[in-house]
Amino acid sequence: MSTVRVLVGTHKGAFILTSDGKRKHWNVAGPHFGGFDIYHLKGSPVDPNRIYASQTSGWFGQLIQRSNDGGETWEPVENKFTYDGVPGTHQWYDGTAHPWEFKRVWHLEPSLTDPDTVYAGAEDAALFRSNDGAKSWQEISGLRKHGSGPRWQPGAGGMCLHTVILDPSDPNRIFIAISAAGAFRTDDGGETWLPINQGLHSQYIPDPKADVGHCVHHIAMHPSRPGVLFMQKHWDVMRSDNAGDTWQEVSGNLPSDFGFVIDVHAHEPETIYVVPIKSDSEHFPPDGKLRVYRSRTGGNEWEPLTKGLPQQDCFVNVLRDAMAVDSLDDCGVYFGTTGGQVYASADAGDSWEPIVRDLPAVLSVEVQTIP
Amino acid sequence: MTRSTVRVELPAHLRALAQVGGEVALEIEGAVTIRTVLNALEASYPMLRGTIRDHDTKARRPFLRFFACQEDLSHDSPDAPLPDAVATGAEPLIVLGAIAGG
Numbered sequence: 001m002s003t004v005r006v007l008v009g010t011h012k013g014a015f016i017l018t019s020d021g022k023r024k025h026w027n028v029a030g031p032h033f034g035g036f037d038i039y040h041l042k043g044s045p046v047d048p049n050r051i052y053a054s055q056t057s058g059w060f061g062q063l064i065q066r067s068n069d070g071g072e073t074w075e076p077v078e079n080k081f082t083y084d085g086v087p088g089t090h091q092w093y094d095g096t097a098h099p100w101e102f103k104r105v106w107h108l109e110p111s112l113t114d115p116d117t118v119y120a121g122a123e124d125a126a127l128f129r130s131n132d133g134a135k136s137w138q139e140i141s142g143l144r145k146h147g148s149g150p151r152w153q154p155g156a157g158g159m160c161l162h163t164v165i166l167d168p169s170d171p172n173r174i175f176i177a178i179s180a181a182g183a184f185r186t187d188d189g190g191e192t193w194l195p196i197n198q199g200l201h202s203q204y205i206p207d208p209k210a211d212v213g214h215c216v217h218h219i220a221m222h223p224s225r226p227g228v229l230f231m232q233k234h235w236d237v238m239r240s241d242n243a244g245d246t247w248q249e250v251s252g253n254l255p256s257d258f259g260f261v262i263d264v265h266a267h268e269p270e271t272i273y274v275v276p277i278k279s280d281s282e283h284f285p286p287d288g289k290l291r292v293y294r295s296r297t298g299g300n301e302w303e304p305l306t307k308g309l310p311q312q313d314c315f316v317n318v319l320r321d322a323m324a325v326d327s328l329d330d331c332g333v334y335f336g337t338t339g340g341q342v343y344a345s346a347d348a349g350d351s352w353e354p355i356v357r358d359l360p361a362v363l364s365v366e367v368q369t370i371p
Numbered sequence: 372m373t374r375s376t377v378r379v380e381l382p383a384h385l386r387a388l389a390q391v392g393g394e395v396a397l398e399i400e401g402a403v404t405i406r407t408v409l410n411a412l413e414a415s416y417p418m419l420r421g422t423i424r425d426h427d428t429k430a431r432r433p434f435l436r437f438f439a440c441q442e443d444l445s446h447d448s449p450d451a452p453l454p455d456a457v458a459t460g461a462e463p464l465i466v467l468g469a470i471a472g473g
Contacts, residue, residue: 035384036384057384058434059382059384059432059434059435059468059469060382060384060385060388060422060423060432060435060468061421061422061432062421063388063418063421063422076388076418079420079421079422080420080421080426082426082427
C-alpha cells in the first residue's frame with residue numbers, strides 16, 4: 001500500500017506526518033530543527049527520501065538541511081547564497097532605492113529528473129540553483145538582471161521569490177513568482193526571463209496594468225497541462241491558457257478574491273482549490289468560517305467545502321505555500337494554518353479532518369505519495 | 372609562535388547544529404582575537420559558517436554578541452587581543468544569542 005508523507009514547515013520547526021494510503025491514522029514526527037522558522041521543505045520526485053529544508057532565523061541566518069532517509073536524519077549543507085555581480089537596488093516600501101540583500105530562502109524546488117539538482121527562491125528576490133545536492137549554490141542571475149529589478153518592491157512579508165514551477169514537458173522552461181514584482185518565465189533554462197503579467201490588474205500600484213509590480217501570491221500548474229497556470233494574486237484569482245502570456249480573472253463567486261494558496265487536483269486539471277481570506281490587513285477567513293473553495297471548471301464557478309472545517313470563530317490564515325495534494329486515486333488535499341492545524345481531505349475536498357491541531361504556525365505544506 | 376587552547380561557549384541552537392554537548396576547545400596559533408577564534412571555530416565546525424558572522428564581510432550577526440570576563444566585546448575590533456583569561460583558557464569566550472523574539 002502507498003505511503004503518504006506530509007512535510008510541514010512551521011514557525012518553530014519541521015514536522016513529518018505519515019500515513020498509509022487510507023489516510024485515516026497519522027504518525028506525527030518532529031519537531032526537527034525546533035525553534036527555527038522552517039519556511040519550506042520538499043522532497044525530490046526522483047528520490048523521495050532526498051528532502052531539502054530551508055531553516056532560517058533572525059539569530060543565525062539561513063541554513064539548508066538535507067535528508068537522504070525521508071526526513072529521519074538531516075545534515076546541514078551549504079548556506080552561502082551570493083548574488084552574481086553587483087546586486088544593485090530595488091524599491092523600498094517608501095519608493096526609495098534599497099540595496100539588494102540576501103535574507104532567507106522561501107522555497108526549495110527539487111529537479112524533476114535529478115535528485116542533486118535543486119532550485120532555491122530567495123528574499124531579496126533571486127533564484128539560485130545547486131547541481132551538487134546543495135553543497136554549493138549559484139545564482140541564475142538572468143532573472144534579476146533582466147532590467148525591471150530596480151522597480152521591484154517588497155510585499156509585507158519581504159521581497160521574496162516564493163514560487164518555482166518546473167515545466168515537465170520542457171526542461172528549459174521555468175515559471176517563478178515574486179511578491180511584489182509578479183510572475184516571470186524563462187524558455188532558455190534561465191538565461192533570459194520575460195515578465196508574464198499581462199492581464200493582471202492591481203489598483204495598489206501607480207499603473208494598475210504595469211508589466212511588473214504585481215503582488216502575486218502563488219501559482220499552480222497541473223503537470224499534464226503545463227501551459228495552463230492558475231494564480232492567486234493579492235486580490236483576484238487568475239488563469240492563463242498560454243503559459244502566462246495573458247491572464248484572465250476567474251474569481252467568479254468567491255466570497256473574497258484575496259488569499260494565498262492555490263492548487264490543482266492531481267487527476268482533474270480543471271479542478272482547483274483556494275482558501276478565501278479577508279483583506280486588506282485582516283487576513284483571516286470571511287465571517288470566521290474556514291472554507292476551501294473548489295472549482296471544477298477551472299475557475300469562475302466555485303463551491304464552498306466546509307465539512308469538517310470550523311464554521312465559526314475561526315481567524316487563522318493559510319499561507320502561500322501551505323496547500324498541497326497527493327496523487328492517490330482519490331486525490332488527497334492538505335493545508336496548514338497559522339493556528340497550527342493541518343487539515344487533510346481524502347476525498348478531493350468533500351470532507352476534512354485535522355491530522356494535527358496544535359503545531360506552531362504553519363508556513364508550508366508539501367506532500368509525497370510513495371508507492 | 373604561541374599556541375593557546377581557547378574555550379568557546381555557543382548558544383544552544385549552534386551547539387545542536389555543530390553536534391557538540393558543551394563548550395568547544397580550540398587550538399589557536401598566534402594572536403587570540405575574535406577573528407582567529409572564529410576562524411578556528413569555523414574550520415573545525417564548517418556548518419557554523421554564516422551563522423555567527425557573514426560569510427564574506429565577516430560582520431557579526433546583529434542578534435549575537437561576544438562576551439568574556441564580564442565584558443561585552445561585541446564592538447571591539449575583531450583583531451583586538453582577547454583578555455588574557457580567554458587566551459589562557461581560564462575563561463570562555465561566550466557567543467550569546469539575544470534574549471528576544473517570539
